[in-house]
Amino acid sequence: MTLTIFHNFIRISFLILLQALIVSRMQVLDGFILPWVYIFGILMIPFETPKWAVLLIAFVTGYIMDLFSGPMGMHMTACVVLGWLQPVVQKLLSPREGYEIVQRPTIQKMGLQWYLTYAGILTFIHHFVLFFAETLRLNPFFYHIGHILFSSIATLLLMTIGQYLIFAQKGND
Amino acid sequence: MKNIIELLKRHFVFVLFLFLFIFSLIVLFSSNRYQKTAFINQSNDWVGQLYDWRDQLQRYLRLREINEQLALENATLRAQMSENIFTIDTTIFSENDTLHLQRFSYRTAKIINATVNRESNYLTIDRGSIGGIHNNMGVIANGSVVGVVSSVSDHFAVVLPILNPKFQESVKMKGSGDFGLIAWPPGSDPAYADVKDIPKHVQVNIGDTVLTTGYGSHFPSDLFIGFVSELNDRPEETFHRIKIQLATDFRKLSHVQVVSDILKQQQDSLLNQQQIRDDANHLP
Numbered sequence: 361m362t363l364t365i366f367h368n369f370i371r372i373s374f375l376i377l378l379q380a381l382i383v384s385r386m387q388v389l390d391g392f393i394l395p396w397v398y399i400f401g402i403l404m405i406p407f408e409t410p411k412w413a414v415l416l417i418a419f420v421t422g423y424i425m426d427l428f429s430g431p432m433g434m435h436m437t438a439c440v441v442l443g444w445l446q447p448v449v450q451k452l453l454s455p456r457e458g459y460e461i462v463q464r465p466t467i468q469k470m471g472l473q474w475y476l477t478y479a480g481i482l483t484f485i486h487h488f489v490l491f492f493a494e495t496l497r498l499n500p501f502f503y504h505i506g507h508i509l510f511s512s513i514a515t516l517l518l519m520t521i522g523q524y525l526i527f528a529q530k531g532n533d
Numbered sequence: 534m535k536n537i538i539e540l541l542k543r544h545f546v547f548v549l550f551l552f553l554f555i556f557s558l559i560v561l562f563s564s565n566r567y568q569k570t571a572f573i574n575q576s577n578d579w580v581g582q583l584y585d586w587r588d589q590l591q592r593y594l595r596l597r598e599i600n601e602q603l604a605l606e607n608a609t610l611r612a613q614m615s616e617n618i619f620t621i622d623t624t625i626f627s628e629n630d631t632l633h634l635q636r637f638s639y640r641t642a643k644i645i646n647a648t649v650n651r652e653s654n655y656l657t658i659d660r661g662s663i664g665g666i667h668n669n670m671g672v673i674a675n676g677s678v679v680g681v682v683s684s685v686s687d688h689f690a691v692v693l694p695i696l697n698p699k700f701q702e703s704v705k706m707k708g709s710g711d712f713g714l715i716a717w718p719p720g721s722d723p724a725y726a727d728v729k730d731i732p733k734h735v736q737v738n739i740g741d742t743v744l745t746t747g748y749g750s751h752f753p754s755d756l757f758i759g760f761v762s763e764l765n766d767r768p769e770e771t772f773h774r775i776k777i778q779l780a781t782d783f784r785k786l787s788h789v790q791v792v793s794d795i796l797k798q799q800q801d802s803l804l805n806q807q808q809i810r811d812d813a814n815h816l817p
Contacts, residue, residue, distance in 0.1 A: 411546040419553050433561025440557050444550040493561055496571040 372401035372421055380428035392507055395514040398425055399486055400522060402442055403479055406464050411447045418443025438490035442482055449481055479519055484512045623664050637753050640665055640791045649696055649723040649783045656692040666690045671792040677757035677780035679789055696723050696783055704728060704758050707742035711735045715758060723783050728775040743777050750794040
């Protein structure tokens, strides 16, 4: 249990640093595509973690991310929404018997399709809230939607690649 | 109270979420000018719209009061319009020359009323005693004779024009200098007048110029009166019957000048003294 927490903590911290120091500096298409891979850490919080814990962790992650980037409060808002919805989505997508306790939502455990749905929904919602909090507007509509969409896809891609890289072996970590 | 706590406990996560969410929003909006202004602008839009509606309602309710104010303002402004203001003209054109003593001074005025088609006609000008106009001053326009001032009030004066049987002025033929009197038959054509008392031995032709003599000190000498247009001489009379076309078009008169003889007083008193002496000596 403590180990899991420790692992998660490391993961999240690493991802935040990765995001802040490397990924955010990459200007793809003049900032049209902007991946936020630190949410990978939140998404990887094991199943059946108490909801309030997920919420708080997400909140703190968002706060730290805020310290690194731009106006305060953007990431906080987006991560809080993410942290709240993550258990909700998990429950929505739960297999018939429910999840195994203390299991990470990885591809290996749950299958690619499940993972893509799970991560896809949450990523999109997170990016939507994030970019909306940034500009507080949705016109021009298609530009912003495209912005959110493509950034989500980029994040998803990176996260999936990360999945394969990190969780190379089958079985518990 | 207990129910609320129960409620909170059941939906603890959601409550926590709300709390954190609102907290994040507060941080977002308070620490970031862009978000703040965007929010304020938007809310300003909404609040502004509300104010606008309220304002329209208020303005509708005040319509009567505003109407009355506007009517009053209209009247005040209209009274101030230049057409409705009578400016007192006191300008005098004269020369100040010690060697050549100025004899005549000129004051401009505008005709504000005129008749030309009656038996006896009068003109009214917009300058009166305050503007320096006095009785018996001559009135000319474009260098030709119009008439003589016959009565004066503070701001107006009445001019006796040539087109009035009472008008009498001595005139002369330009070429020979023989003088006669101009007379206008009552109710006749306003473009023509008669010249009397030119003896038949004086050669008079159609087109000859008729000028003022300068006697009588209404007018300077050599101002235009008119041009000879007809000769209707009768064989039994000793004087010509000269009809002249007047140089002044009385139907189109608008701006005139009022002439005043500065030395008239001196001339008049001299003549007066002579007459007094004649009377004293019982001379005719």
